[in-house]
Amino acid sequence: METLHISAGSKKYPVYIGIGAVNQLKSFLQENYPKLTSVLIITDETVGKLYLEEFKAALNLSETYVKVVPAGEKAKTFEVYHECLSYALEKKLDRKSLILSFGGGAVGDLAGFVAASYMRGIPFIQIPTTILAHDSAVGGKVAINHALGKNMIGAFYQPEAVFYDLKFLQSLPPAEIRSGFAEVIKHALISDEEFYDWLVKSVENLNSIPNTLMTEFLTKGIKVKGAIVEQDETETGVRAYLNFGHTLGHAIEAEAGYGSISHGEAVAIGMVFALKISMERHSFNFNLLEFNEWLKKLGYVTELPEGLSTHRLLARMKQDKKSVGQKVRFVLLNKIGSPGVEELDDAYLLNRLDAFKRQGGIA
Ligand SMILES: NC(=O)c1ccc[n+]([C@@H]2O[C@H](COP(=O)([O-])OP(=O)(O)OC[C@H]3O[C@@H](n4cnc5c(N)ncnc54)[C@H](O)[C@@H]3O)[C@@H](O)[C@H]2O)c1
Ligand SMILES: O=C(O)C(=O)C[C@@H](O)[C@H](O)[C@H](O)COP(=O)(O)O
Ligand SMILES: [Zn+2]
Secondary structure, three states, rough: OEEEEEEEOOOOEEEEEOOHHHHHHHHHHHHHHHOOOOOOEEEHHHHHHHHHHHHHHHHHHOOOOEEEEOOHHHOOHHHHHHHHHHHHOOOOOOOEEEEEOOOOOOHHHOOOOOOHHHHOOOOEEEEEOOOHHHHHHHOOEEEEEEEEEEEEEEOOOOEEEEEEEEHHHHHOOOHHHHHHHHHHHHHHHHHHHHHHHHHHHHHOOOOOOHHHHHHHHHHHHHHHHHHHHOOOOOOOOOHHHHOOOOHHHHHHHHHHHOOOOHHHHHHHHHHHHHHHHHHOOOOOOHHHHHHHHHHHOOOOOOOOOOOOOOHHHHHHHHOOOEEOOOOOEEEEEEEEEEEEEEEEOOHHHHHHHHHHHHHOOOO
């Protein structure tokens, strides 16, 4: 079992990683919340069916309520958010209650935002169940989507702890493994060449990742994320680097319709595009062709989904949270491990998007 510590602003919290991590949750609650009045587990239909009974039995607490939300991006809506708040009020949760977010990134983002806003904030704990959530469970970005943009309504609100039990990952379908692994690639690309080279060398397919390898790249990824969050909790500077691949990625998710392409798969396309621009604008010596081939071998699509308008994608990118005065600000790399944020001109971006679309990616 590995334990990391994140210090974000005023909050310092542990991240427990490993098979069986969740078995420590009950004693953590007993030690740290002696006056706990009730617990609300927020989970989704899929995770609930697979693991809720086992999870509740391991917790074995009185005054435990459960809210099951739809799986995937359907959880990150105003309606579901409202339902969770109503449920918490009906069950009389108070400021000594605690929310347990049990699921992937969508559940974590939703449950965290419920916790952040219920009675102006009650504590919550992340119990991630996807590879992707090595990213989303750490760092305190919590949010729901708006038709006009991804994660547009939310807060920075840190969890009390993260219990990352890797046994849950065994039931992930291939598409979710792929989605989550994209954020691992992102963490490698923005942090250091050694991590990136090791990752490319070690991961030749996503079908049967040995536990030791999985633990190693997830732990490395969390370390990269934690180090950045510790420097800049609320994204006034370097935290934007964690958005590498996301400016186009989020635009694709919103344009295609939330949930019709997974977050990680959209980010993978966004990273290919961002790398291409990085190479055009900087003397960045990177083997993009090889990267693109590696992604394809792992099962990623590396071109824009069919039917998306580049004008509309640009309009979405102008609405991105990093934008200032409707000027698109893009995370680019000077080299692996050396990201920066650059303002890009609309006409230039549209031209590059059109070429990316026309050529079917980088080819
Ligand atoms: N807050 C952040 O910093 C941050 C970082 C990255 C991504 N995100 C957000 O996270 C979301 C994507 O995360 P995700 O892919 O984990 O989301 P998710 O919660 O939608 O999970 C993906 C799918 O896998 C299923 N699932 C979850 N755990 C499972 C398991 N153990 N076995 C089988 N199926 C399982 C879910 O039911 C769902 O259908 C996006 O909304 C994205 O915007 C947030
Ligand atoms: O933690 C961050 O900061 C990130 O940007 C991590 C991203 O992987 C994640 O998808 C995040 O939710 C995107 O943030 P947003 O502010 O662009 O919505
Ligand atoms: Zn992301």
